[in-house]
Amino acid sequence: MRIVMAGASGFLGTRLADQLRQSGHDVHRLVRQPGTWDPGQGRLDPEALAGADAVINLAGANIGAQRWTAAYKRVLRASRVNTTDTIARTLAKLPAADRPRTLLQASAVGWYGDTGDREVTEDAPAGSTFLADLCRVWEAAARPAEDAGVRVALLRTAPVLDRTGSLLKPLLPLFKLGGGARIGGGRQWMSWISLPDWLGATEFLLEREDLAGPVNLVSDKQCTNLEFTRALARQLRRPALFAVPGPVLDLVLGELAGEAQRSQRAIPGVLRDAGFSWAYPDIESALAAALRPEPPIGR
Template sequence: MRIVLAGASGFLGRSLVDRLAADGHQLTWLVRRPPAGADQVQWNPSAGALDPAVLAGADAVINLAGAGVGDKRWTDAYKRVIRSSRVDSTGTIARTIAGLPPADRPAALLNSSAVGWYGDTGDTEVTEEAPAGDGFLADVCRVWEAATRPAEDAGVRVVRLRTGLPLDRDGGLLKPQLLPFRLGAGARLGNGRQWMPWISLPDWLSAVLFLLDRSDLAGPVNVVGPAPVTNAEFTRELGAALHRPALLMLPGVALRIALGEFAGEALRSQRVLPGALRRAGFEWAHPDLPSALRAVLHAEPATAQT
């Protein structure tokens, strides 16, 4: 396939580039800086600028662009960056696709979203049919997903990847926790009863390729493992995988002092299940947390292609 990829420099994007290239796909990266090679094309999503010829004739577009949610403290300015970096990139791609002649439009747009859509679900299990919840990230996800509509209205298959918490030692949720856990300072967050919809990075990659190939699947898809766990269980299993005690507790008030508004999202409970993937027959290599941790903690380090 000829695939156009936005967000290739991020944690998930780097790994996806390696996987797609290894499978023999032809990749074109959308980059904001001057291109560093023939496989890169500059665009400016903030200005809605993207050469339609880049997308014309592509088999698929995968958009993972967006500023890191946990990279900086949530000031009002950074919250605007979180929102605009997602909505501007998605809207630019979707409108450009819609503006192409029908014969030139990509067959599919796989667009990143997040389980933040659901807000706090408590102990209630939710699948893709659940409505958007409350809170900043839920609001971001609502407008983020809505920005794909021009492509969908133009007849393109649009998959909204509601990604959970990808597990890999080189990034995502796991990387910043490894050092404190290895030092015996692993701790549950607050009361630890909040549910965490995790997925191993290898399974996330396999799910994206599965969705890329399945022309019958569209709409929101929860890209999560089949067995979410509470934060207390996650803490216990990570400590066991590293052969370290994990008996501490980080109070919610301390998290709020350290992280500000983002702490509220970190303490939210999201018991999200992969309804669409399960119905479609997707098979997880790591269906439970212990097997996922074993796989990602002992994997060879990832090396992104340039």
């Protein structure tokens, strides 16, 4: 399968491109170049997509890279919406014979906002938080491709567990020093997925032409923040005796702290019904896999 990928140099994109190539696919990175691929200007040479079997769009600025100032919120929005809109409109304009059949479009479980103890599947409405609104306009930007007959799967991804990025990378130094802590009372639910399962689910969706629309890329078994904290401490053989009060998080992280304190219990309804099998469905096995050293090169 010939695949064009935007966001191929990011944490997830790099690993997905490697896995797809190992599976025998021909992966082409969509590299920003003036006059050819410039989503800020809404410009994409149709020839970059013509003749491909699928397009995967994972582009977007890092949600947790810095405090959510008004300026950075605009960056988060533009980096997602402009890229998606440009790709979707370019796909729609291509002749049907040259148009890729599939678009795997990044999104996030932030769509649901705070769900409390309530389980939510893909048919749940968007929440009322900044991230929920961001996901709403992000997904809507893919609609021109869908209207043109492209199969669009919206990858509502949870934080991905791997020691080299996403949720775990900033936490590991603290936990290794014995400073691991639950957030508040720790009763809030967390959505997450192991890196191998995210890669497997994305490739699964690439190949399943009968699946379209929103898909929750989350673990099969959810956990609370307290359960996550204790499991990570056990894996590292370190204590985790503390709690971080909400006001302290607010002071350090600003509005981003609200996301860390919300309860979200997203369920992988589409993947379950489609028969996807998780390699690491529970938090203990997922953390063990995420923290396992990589084998030396050549072995």
